[in-house]
Amino acid sequence: MSNEQPGKTLQGALIGCGFFAENQMRAWQDLAGVEIVALCDRDPQRLARFQALFGIEDTFTDAETMFAALSGTLDFVDIATTTQAHATLVPLAARHGAAIICQKPFAGSLETARRLIELCADRGVSLGIHENFRWQRAIRQTIEALRSGEIGRPFFGRISYRSGFDVYRAQPYLAEVERFIIEDLGIHVLDIARALFGEVERLGCETTRVNPEINGEDVATLMLRHEDGVTAVVDCSYATRLADDPFPQSLIEVDGDRGSLRLRQDFKLEIHDAEGRCAVRDVRPEPPAWSESPWFPIQQSVLAFQADWLEAQRLGRSVETRGDDNFNTLALVDAAYRAAATHQIVVPERWGR
Ligand SMILES: NC(=O)c1ccc[n+]([C@@H]2O[C@H](COP(=O)([O-])OP(=O)(O)OC[C@H]3O[C@@H](n4cnc5c(N)ncnc54)[C@H](O)[C@@H]3O)[C@@H](O)[C@H]2O)c1
Structure with a gap:
């Protein structure tokens, strides 16, 4: 700086x-x-x-x-x-x-x-x-590639956050809360969905608790219909065992009418064009001097x-992410819990509506 x-x-x-x-x-x-x-x-x-x-x-x-x-x-x-x-x-x-x-x-x-x-x-x-997740370099670059029209008009998205990382060690209160993964982590992923695809018209959600030691849900799968016509899947898990755990990376797929984006693990952003070519960009964050693994992408986003x-x-x-904008992210969290409780599609509240 x-x-x-x-x-x-x-x-x-x-x-x-x-x-x-x-x-x-x-x-x-x-x-x-x-x-x-x-x-x-x-x-x-x-x-x-x-x-x-x-x-x-x-x-x-x-x-x-x-x-x-x-x-x-x-x-x-x-x-x-x-x-x-x-x-x-x-x-x-x-x-x-x-x-x-x-x-x-x-x-x-x-x-x-x-x-x-x-x-x-x-x-x-x-x-x-x-709200720092949309400031992670890899995510910011994905947002910018989409906004600049590189893959045309998006029609499908998936934002996936699946890990088995022990988040309870540093944040023991997360094991106690009745509402866990959507309210704590899903809130960030839903904010990324809004940054990519705009406001949400309606959503559905299913949740599960896999870890018997905690009170809340540690797995959530949502389907969002955005106003501009994108259908997106947001899936979060803290119960996923992987040899190469991507914590704390969010992985993103977007399909557009002129190409597709894939934000892969380890900070590779692929841009696929209509001719079947693929350009790969390195979107690894430059970690602040005080950062540490595996938290560095988050720490970089805090600084950004x-x-x-x-x-x-x-x-x-x-x-x-001023208060009235973030209200709409919080409203997705609220809608997700209502959808999960009723197994119904829910229309989220919206600021000013
Ligand atoms: N953006 C991210 O990536 C990210 C990651 C982790 C946590 N968080 C958020 O950060 C917040 C804090 O989480 P944490 O894990 O650091 O919690 P924490 O419990 O470790 O720290 C909270 C601190 O606030 C103090 N506190 C509570 N009420 C207070 C009051 N009225 N006056 C003065 N001090 C008070 C507590 O004593 C405690 O030291 C949470 O809302 C959490 O969701 C964000």
Whole structure:
């Protein structure tokens, strides 16, 4: 990243010093023109660990106390807690006029999501959802190849995320939740589907729990009918045993009327044309210095999302995954659970409709 960004350095606070926030902190430290000046976590041990790791003096175990102490000095807040806390933390930040970045899933229900989006809009506060999957280099390149018309008009898509990686080790709460793979991982894959094919008219979904040690579903298969006519399959599994486990890669197939795209494992993007030729592009991400295997594609996307958020702040534009846009991704999650419970095709809610 360039170290010469014009304008004032944006000052922010991080709330939630847990597993994933470490990536967010590393990414902030890689970016010029932004500084995290305060940390908050209700768990003093996690707070102390982040304080030592990142050398930040100002720490708070309570967000309200933090805002009171730093009133008027914070340009933004990066909320990296799990979902439950968002319904309190987003309004609190909005009251203090700080721009908000909030982790996904940004609300536990569509009703809460609607309330938080409207409240931020009323206060003129920007609300960006930390939806990073569409910022993975391989996925971004696939989106761009499709959008630039390389395979013509798409009519079929498949986005597949199948792995046996032990996600419960770093995130033990994932074994406890009643709603697991669609809400935690499927939400990202559904967001990729929206980035590729636009809004969804209707969807069907079936789920299964394979791992008996967990409470929620660890396998989900969805069929989406997009408004522009694409039929897409979104399939997710954390119960798939593979010798060459692709974690955490999403694999993508798109068929268009002038060719096909295949995003294969290990970052190979194939573009097949109507004459039967195939060009293969290397879309491997350039991993940040602090990244590690197998997480590096995700860590690269965290840095890319935050870089784009920063640029958006400077230019006065919104990010792609602002609150009202992300509402439509959250609505697909909601629709998927309704479809799975009823075995019916469901029409998802849509922002502004
Ligand atoms: N985008 C991705 O690729 C990705 C990957 C993993 C996790 N996540 C998301 O990140 C979020 C956090 O996940 P995690 O695994 O880091 O969770 P975590 O439990 O490890 O960390 C959350 C932290 O927030 C703190 N916290 C909770 N409520 C708080 C409050 N009111 N005030 C202050 N601190 C509070 C907790 O004490 C904890 O330290 C989740 O929503 C998860 O879905 C995203």
